[in-house]
Amino acid sequence: MAQFLFEADLHGLLKLDTPIPNAPPARWQRKAKESGPGPSPVGVSPMKPANRSHSFSKTPSKTPGKSGSKIQSTPTKAGGDRYIPNRSTMQMEMANFLLTKENDPAEESPTKKEQQKAWAVNLNGFDVEEAKILRLSGKPQNAPEGYQNNLKVLYSQKMTPGSSRKNSRYIPSMPDRILDAPEIRNDYYLNLIDWSSQNFLAVALDNSVYLWNHASGEIIQLLQMEHPDVYISSVSWIKEGNYLAVGTSSAEVQLWDIQHTGSRAVGARTGHIHHHDVRVAEHHVATLTGHTQEVCGLKWSLDGRYLASGGNDNLVNVWPCTQGGGGDFAPVQTFTQHQGAVKAVAWCPWQMNVLATGGGTSDRHIRIWNVCSGACLSAVDAHSQVCSILWSTNYKEFISGHGFAQNQLVLWKYPTMTKVAELQGHTARILNLTMSPDGTTVASVAADETLRLWRCFEMDPIKKKEKEKANSAKSSIIHQSIR
Amino acid sequence: AQQQLGREHQGITLRGSAELVAEFFSYGINSILYQRGIYPPETFTRVQKYGLTLLVTTDPELTNYLNNVTEQMKEWLYKCIVQRLVVVISSIESGEVLERWQFDIECDKTAKDDEGPREKSQKAIQDEIRSVIRQITATVTFLPLLESACAFDLLIYTDKDLAVPEKWEESGPQFIANSEEVRLRSFTTTIHKVNTTVAYK
Numbered sequence: 001m002a003q004f005l006f007e008a009d010l011h012g013l014l015k016l017d018t019p020i021p022n023a024p025p026a027r028w029q030r031k032a033k034e035s036g037p038g039p040s041p042v043g044v045s046p047m048k049p050a051n052r053s054h055s056f057s058k059t060p061s062k063t064p065g066k067s068g069s070k071i072q073s074t075p076t077k078a079g080g081d082r083y084i085p086n087r088s089t090m091q092m093e094m095a096n097f098l099l100t101k102e103n104d105p106a107e108e109s110p111t112k113k114e115q116q117k118a119w120a121v122n123l124n125g126f127d128v129e130e131a132k133i134l135r136l137s138g139k140p141q142n143a144p145e146g147y148q149n150n151l152k153v154l155y156s157q158k159m160t161p162g163s164s165r166k167n168s169r170y171i172p173s174m175p176d177r178i179l180d181a182p183e184i185r186n187d188y189y190l191n192l193i194d195w196s197s198q199n200f201l202a203v204a205l206d207n208s209v210y211l212w213n214h215a216s217g218e219i220i221q222l223l224q225m226e227h228p229d230v231y232i233s234s235v236s237w238i239k240e241g242n243y244l245a246v247g248t249s250s251a252e253v254q255l256w257d258i259q260h261t262g263s264r265a266v267g268a269r270t271g272h273i274h275h276h277d278v279r280v281a282e283h284h285v286a287t288l289t290g291h292t293q294e295v296c297g298l299k300w301s302l303d304g305r306y307l308a309s310g311g312n313d314n315l316v317n318v319w320p321c322t323q324g325g326g327g328d329f330a331p332v333q334t335f336t337q338h339q340g341a342v343k344a345v346a347w348c349p350w351q352m353n354v355l356a357t358g359g360g361t362s363d364r365h366i367r368i369w370n371v372c373s374g375a376c377l378s379a380v381d382a383h384s385q386v387c388s389i390l391w392s393t394n395y396k397e398f399i400s401g402h403g404f405a406q407n408q409l410v411l412w413k414y415p416t417m418t419k420v421a422e423l424q425g426h427t428a429r430i431l432n433l434t435m436s437p438d439g440t441t442v443a444s445v446a447a448d449e450t451l452r453l454w455r456c457f458e459m460d461p462i463k464k465k466e467k468e469k470a471n472s473a474k475s476s477i478i479h480q481s482i483r
Numbered sequence: 484a485q486q487q488l489g490r491e492h493q494g495i496t497l498r499g500s501a502e503l504v505a506e507f508f509s510y511g512i513n514s515i516l517y518q519r520g521i522y523p524p525e526t527f528t529r530v531q532k533y534g535l536t537l538l539v540t541t542d543p544e545l546t547n548y549l550n551n552v553t554e555q556m557k558e559w560l561y562k563c564i565v566q567r568l569v570v571v572i573s574s575i576e577s578g579e580v581l582e583r584w585q586f587d588i589e590c591d592k593t594a595k596d597d598e599g600p601r602e603k604s605q606k607a608i609q610d611e612i613r614s615v616i617r618q619i620t621a622t623v624t625f626l627p628l629l630e631s632a633c634a635f636d637l638l639i640y641t642d643k644d645l646a647v648p649e650k651w652e653e654s655g656p657q658f659i660a661n662s663e664e665v666r667l668r669s670f671t672t673t674i675h676k677v678n679t680t681v682a683y684k
Contacts, residue, residue: 131566131640134647135654136552314535314617337529337536339620361624362518 005083169460171411171421175452176441178425179212181205186447188343188360188387188431189296189312191234193445195434198241200258201443203451204232209246211258214436222256241437297345297357306332306371308355310342316357318371333374339363344389344400348414358386358400366400366412380417382410388433390442394457401444403429409444411456423454494600495608500674501560507612507670507677508568508586509553512637513539514616515570515584518623521635533613551650552637559641560675563590567640571657574631580659581629582683589676601673611670615679618667625665626683659684 183206184192192204201212207225209232212218225232225248234247246254297310300321307319316338317331340363348354348368354377358366364384368377385403392398397420399411407429411420428447435442440458445451495503510532517527517538522545527538540546559565565588572582638654647653659682667679 132643132645132647133654133656134639134641134651136548136555136637136639136651314620336531336534339536362620 169458171423171456171458172454173421173423175423175425176455177453179203179451179453181445181449181451184431184445184447184449185231186428186431188341188385188429189233189294191236191432192232193432193434193443193451194235194237194244195436195443196237196241196244196258197239197437198258199437200237200241201434201451202235202237202244203445204235204246207231209235209244209256222258223254296341296343299345299347301347301353301355301371302349303352306347306353308345308347308357308371310338310345310357312341314338314340314342314359314363316342316345316355316369318355333369333371335367335369335374335376337367337376337379338365340385344386346389346391346398348398349391349393350396356389356391356398358382358389361385361403368415368417378415378417380412384408385429387430390433390435392435392457393439394459397457399433399442399456401430401433407446407448409433409442409454409456421456423456425452426450494602495605495672495674496600497674498561499600500672501557503608503612503672504560504588504675504677505553505557507615508556509549510537510539511586511616511619511679512549512552512570513537514619515572516540516545516635518620519572519582519626519629519633521572521633533609533616535613535616537616552639555648555651556639559639559645560588560590563592564642564645565590565639566642567638569638569640569657571636571638572629572633573636573657574629575634576631580657581633582626582681583657583659583662585680585682587678587680589678591674591676603673608670608672611668615668615670615677619679622665622667622681626681658682 181203184203185206190204193201195201195214199214201214202222203210203212207228207230209222209224211220211222213220222244223246227250229249231249232246233249234245236245236247237243238245242257242259244256244258246256248254293312295309295311297308299308300306301308305321307321309317309319311317314336316333316335318333319331335357338357338359340360342357342359342363344356344358344366346356348356353370353372355369355371356366357369364382364386365379366382366386366389367379369375370377382400382402384406386400387403388401390399391414396414397411398414399409401409406422406424407426409423409430411423412418413420426444426446426448430444430446433442433444435457436453440455442454442456443451444454513527514537516522517524517540522540522542524538526540526542528541529536530539531537540549556565556568567588568586570584570586571580572584573580636657638657639651662682662684664680664682667681669676669678671677
């Protein structure tokens with residue numbers, strides 16, 4: 001339809017027999033206006049020459065003069081008996097485009113739609129436009145009123161009151177000693193301290209190992225890694241206390257002879273050393289394939305019959321030990337209940353086959369197991385990441401080291417699992433715990449670069465004497481039998 | 484029992500795959516509800532599945548609700564017409580969406596025409612599912628605390644021309660504006676592949 005109008009337009013253009021009423025005023029008209037109502041520009045012929053272009057671009061106005069009575073600043077639609085389009089306000093190009101397009105209206109849209117669809121499929125894996133989103137109505141009632149999201153309580157835990165039962169002994173709430181541990185690596189998976197039976201505390205600070213003599217208080221630097229990028233991932237004393245095994249980030253284990261300081265014994269690991277190897281899951285006696293991720297907790301049972309390992313895969317495996325063994329082992333027990341990495345692994349010294357394990361941030365539980373039956377004897381929520389557990393040899397208790405938010409050590413009574421005390425002081429999460437040879441002091445090292453010694457298992461003198469007597473009796477028997 | 488045995492030894496059929504994936508969703512949703520504290524932890528109990536100890540709800544209404552979803556998912560997965568399952572966690576008070584767990588499903592439609600089952604051991608699939616569920620548990624270490632009491636919603640993206648069954652209604656996507664996204668592991672049964680992402684504010 002429009003083409004006819006257009007044609008009419010063209011004709012009108014060519015003819016120009018009537019003035020174009022709604023065009024902006026020509027220059028001379030404007031001038032006339034300025035000078036005031038003067039002589040009317042009469043006699044100007046409609047055929048005033050102007051650039052007449054038949055192009056589709058803006059046609060310049062050619063307004064033949066009308067009588068000056070019409071002062072117009074903006075073009076207005078003239079009255080009249082026919083439609084005269086205002087060409088200058090028309091967009092010729094657009095009109096043309098649309099016109100030519102009209103015949104093929106579907107041309108542009110489908111291809112574009114196809115493209116968009118392809119993009120959508122690529123991005124979403126399917127055509128999102130085509131997908132319907134459904135929601136199942138009739139949702140069950142939410143958690144009951146007054147239920148506060150448990151997680152909040154977890155992470156902003158206030159001091160819990162100690163057990164109501166009166167403690168039979170005094171446990172100092174302040175550490176006995178605080179040592180500086182600069183540059184200690186804040187890595188949950190490393191084992192950076194160990195206390196020897198000869199009363200030396202070995203501490204690994206990044207790439208060096210220092211020995212602290214508890215009796216004399218002197219500090220010796222034992223070694224330093226040559227390579228700057230290599231750091232120490234674990235330290236462990238041999239039972240006799242004269243050799244220190246040092247594990248490095250380059251997957252190497254070194255044995256250091258302490259008595260002849262600086263001399264290094266090159267040797268393979270034997271079963272006597274309590275090994276805490278972090279990155280290596282398949283080592284030691286044979287291939288112990290039970291963990292699919294790093295092993296972070298490793299402990300021999302006190303009678304040497306079992307090896308308990310905790311991994312980053314939340315599993316706890318208990319392996320049997322056969323002398324001079326080779327070949328593949330299968331764990332006698334696998335515990336899956338922990339919901340987080342198990343680094344804290346400890347055997348009970350006074351009850352056979354009892355193992356304590358602690359889970360990481362996602363789990364926060366301490367569990368006690370009987371490895372023969374595989375039963376979980378008890379579980380308690382510690383409300384915080386558990387990095388280490390140590391059983392006391394002096395009391396029927398164990399101590400656990402924690403991280404966020406309290407960074408505390410907690411003493412628990414076994415088997416009632418009640419809290420005996422909480423030792424606060426560290427300002428960042430505890431990484432490792434180790435016990436003194438006499439069982440009275442626990443050393444904890446934390447990410448706040450301090451090492452604190454807590455005298456929490458102090459024996460009262462009478463009991464101490466009894467114990468010593470018992471111990472000496474035992475050892476004498478052993479000596480006799482060896483001879 | 485016969486069918487199950489068959490499944491274990493013979494590989495994966497379309498129906499078997501649908502069941503595996505629907506089952507995964509059931510346990511996955513339970514894990515999310517427990518880990519994010521949507522319902523009190525006392526209302527969950529431990530079960531052994533995939534070689535893990537998982538927590539599932541004991542609340543009968545919730546169990547019923549989730550069973551409905553699982554059954555429906557089984558059917559839709561079998562027909563290969565479901566593309567996505569979303570768990571939306573929003574604050575009860577403000578209605579704001581705080582977390583969005585998205586499980587994308589890619590279905591191999593040629594499986595319908597397949598003559599026999601596909602080669603993939605159940606154990607391998609179980610291992611993969613186990614990794615994903617462990618990851619879901621581990622996310623608690625970086626997901627922001629859900630301060631207020633929250634409710635959850637389940638959204639399912641299906642083919643457009645699917646007739647909306649009873650009890651289901653149409654809904655919007657409930658996206659989170661300016662979210663952080665973390666992509667978790669995916670697992671595949673060779674017929675269905677599930678990708679998991681979690682988006683949070």
